[in-house]
Amino acid sequence: MARQGTRPRRATIFDVAAEANVSRGTVSRMLNGEPYVSDSARDAIEKAIAKVGYVRNMAARNLATQRSKAIALIVHEPHSVFLEDPNIGAILLGTNERLSEADYQLVCLIIGSDRDSARIADYLRGGFVDGAVIVSAREHDPIADAIAHIGLPAVFVGHPESAPDMHYVGIDNRSAARDITRALLATGRKRVGMIAAALDRDSGSERLAGFRDAMGDDFDENLVVDFPLYSRNSGVEGMKTLLERAGDIDGIFAASDAVAAGAMDVLRQSGRSVPGDVGIVGFDDSDWALRCQPQLSTVRQPADLLGREAASMVLELVNGVTPETPGRILPTEIKLRGSA
Amino acid sequence: MARQGTRPRRATIFDVAAEANVSRGTVSRMLNGEPYVSDSARDAIEKAIAKVGYVRNMAARNLATQRSKAIALIVHEPHSVFLEDPNIGAILLGTNERLSEADYQLVCLIIGSDRDSARIADYLRGGFVDGAVIVSAREHDPIADAIAHIGLPAVFVGHPESAPDMHYVGIDNRSAARDITRALLATGRKRVGMIAAALDRDSGSERLAGFRDAMGDDFDENLVVDFPLYSRNSGVEGMKTLLERAGDIDGIFAASDAVAAGAMDVLRQSGRSVPGDVGIVGFDDSDWALRCQPQLSTVRQPADLLGREAASMVLELVNGVTPETPGRILPTEIKLRGSA
DNA sequence: ACACTTTCTGTGAACGTGCACAGAAGGCGA
DNA sequence: TCGCCTTCTGTGCACGTTCACAGAAAGTGT
Structure with missing residues (x-):
């Protein structure tokens, strides 16, 4: 109870009412912007509030109104x-x-x-x-x-x-994922994989579903890896795995821009060029997308x-x-x- | 008042007391883990709480205790x-x-x-x-x-x-800025500037002060620019300005890693190598630092x-x-x- | 002068809790 | 049996608001 000890006591609506020579009901009405408060009362209350330094006690207000704003x-x-x-x-x-x-x-x-x-x-x-x-x-x-x-x-x-x-x-993660994958395919890629993430969340699983939609018969389970998090590190690890599995992979849909950024770094280290050897697309249109070299093709979501x-x-x-x-x-x- | 209309009414401490055949005082003591509650009362209250689905009303508790946790x-x-x-x-x-x-x-x-x-x-x-x-x-x-x-x-x-x-x-921004600047100078740089930021905050102004400390007589006001924000964009704009002012600049202390990242991109675009032509150091040791190529020398602060x-x-x-x-x-x- | 509305004001009763106090019940020693 | 301590319980009040209601004051039309 440190606060009580040090400070005298907070001014209440009663103090204001007494100071302004009106009742607490009038003060309450004034405070809540209700009609039926005379100009003279209004003036007196305003002055009283300033004088005693009154502020509403929200806990009490909550209790009375049953809401907290x-x-x-x-x-x-x-x-x-x-x-x-x-x-x-x-x-x-x-x-x-x-x-x-x-x-x-x-x-x-x-x-x-x-x-x-x-x-x-x-x-x-x-x-x-x-x-x-x-x-x-x-x-x-x-x-x-x-x-x-x-x-x-x-x-x-x-x-x-x-x-x-x-x-x-x-957002419609599935459709968006389908569309961005199609855009990737439209650049003429033959071996396209996905680095999926966060399959325990709707966004993660739907993006994978959209990828599958777009790939149709060309969908190859072997070219999909998944990780718990939408992180750069997921991209790094995922890309390494995919390169091991299929050195001729030439297209990547990453579940997020951060994932894509990680994947891109690994591609670069492995001596592959983007988009020359491998095309890559992401998701989010976050600042990761702009900081990549080259900048990332991605899905903008209006966060x-x-x-x-x-x-x-x-x-x-x-x-x-x-x-x-x-x-x-x-x-x-x-x-x-x-x-x- | 939608909530009141739709839901019946929340159970209160009274309901629990009635259900358990004790008084609200006893319930309150039990709830607050105070001593002097008999085992039989404890049992009855626990069952009653479960039965009526009681949860404490924090607004009321705040009002009574004058604290909110x-x-x-x-x-x-x-x-x-x-x-x-x-x-x-x-x-x-x-x-x-x-x-x-x-x-x-x-x-x-x-x-x-x-x-x-x-x-x-x-x-x-x-x-x-x-x-x-x-x-x-x-x-x-x-x-x-x-x-x-x-x-x-x-x-x-x-x-x-x-x-x-x-x-x-x-943290001691000033000393840290001084030290990282000295580390930069120790690599043999002759024309060192700073891209400062957020001088309206203590961290921003102290980092500039630390830079000044380290530079001593070599401090050149002309090689310092400042921006309102610790952002990548500040680095981009700042680096452009500095390159215009002094094409032979060979060292940069950026007020944050994000600023440094922006500056580094501009240096690369201008055909300069890092750290060959220009050495650059940052501040924060955030993931910006690790994502730069090459990785950034910086000050780690334990956020x-x-x-x-x-x-x-x-x-x-x-x-x-x-x-x-x-x-x-x-x-x-x-x-x-x-x-x- | 009267009823009637409109504007304004004061009061009692919640809201749901914690706390201080009074007091009951039981054990224990003299 | 009496007094005394310990453990346990119930009750009144405070916390600071809002709200519903009753009623005063002032204005309006007949």
Whole structure:
């Protein structure tokens, strides 16, 4: 109780009321911008607030109103990927922007361990937030189950199959993967493989499915490797494996730009040129894509818009509006650059 | 009020007490792990909790106890840098880890606009958190002033001069900059410049000061450029300017690895080799450093430990313990690789 | 002068918890 | 039997708001 000891006592609405010679009801109305407050009362209250240094106690307000005007953004990522994944940051910022417009506070919660999971479930149940946006949940994510159980308004970024009845925003990973693979094939490649990643997430498995779609009869299981993370290192290891398996490979679809970057480095080290000997395409259109030499052909996904849409949707849910559709799919765009 | 309408009503401590045939006082004691609860009562309460599906209402608990067991991490960064800066993520994870150990919830708040600043100040005053860690505050940051005014226990990562009496953890940017510059000079460079950044932050200005220290009489103002952000683009623009000013420049200290990466790309495009024609060193030891060709000589700063220390410190403050020293400086390490 | 609306104000009762206090029940020694 | 300690339990109040309601004050039309 250090805070209580050192500071005298926070001014309450009672203090303001006494100072302004009105009742706390009037002060409350004024604070909440309700009508029916006289000009004279308004003036007196304003002065009183300034004088006693009053600020609302949100805990009390929450208790009385049963809402908090805060929305959680839950990020479930192993450490290394959180640092490398360019989408999460953009989603975060997009969500924050939209919530800010609605005067809601974004509260970002990180799941780094099982212990975090349990504590965060308590936090969500505790009434600290009115809703939640979940980023990068995987199939059968405990936190997703907890949210469903609590009944907290929630929107997923992405669409895990294990939570089919939850609201979501996302992109059509499968179609996009198909299209970018076709673009790669259109450059005349004969032996095309994929470095897949994160098959435990919908984005990962759908990208693989799209690749398969595009390859049709030419699909060769032997030319597909997969790794847990969308990381540069996955690209490095994956490319090494593929080169061992098929030295004549001439096309690579990497599950993300970071993966592609790793793969490209290995190709270079092995003396192969890009796009001369091997064509390579990625996914995300993150800054990895621009930093590659040559720059990467990839799929642009509107990460910031995903965040914005998720925020809009959760605001609707919180306000009792049922969204027209349970999910929203945002368009992606093929970006052709020099790598294929 | 959608939530109230759709869901029946949350179980309270009263419901548990009634179900277990004890008083709410006993339930409360049990919940808080206090002694003096009989085994029979304990059993009955446990069963009752499970039966009615009770969870604590944190808002009410906050109101009664005047604490929240949550700590804010406030990030003040323009969008682009938030995405590029490798340190912030690591600090975030370090802080989360330490707080998690103490069973505190980390709540991450993003300042993206002035509007955010004001709302966050309200949030902090509102009793939602017991303390705060502030990352990348700049001089005369409004949120820093607000925190000081509120009297909320707070720890800065970094040490703005405009907030001298706040607690902080950080590194000795000046000494580290001096040392890495000396390492660069030791490779025999004659015309050495600096691409500085973020001079409105203590880290930025101190790195420049350290560079100046190392250069001594050889310091040439004409070979220093500065930019607002620690970004790759700053490196690109800065390097172009320096090459125009002095085509014979043969050494560069970049204010961060990202800046160095941009500079290196420009050097390559201009036909200069690294480290043959120009030696270059950076700061951070982020993954930028490893992705450069050649890899970057740089200063390793323990970003995750900074987060952990900041968390430990704010926990001390919250618990009424005055830290031994107002600030803590963590050691850095020079990493020599191929770029100089 | 009267009823009637509109504008404004004050009050009691929640919201769900923790804490201090009073007191009950049981064991124990004199 | 009495007093005393230890263990356990129940109750009133505080925390600082919002909300519903009752009612005062002021204006409006007849």
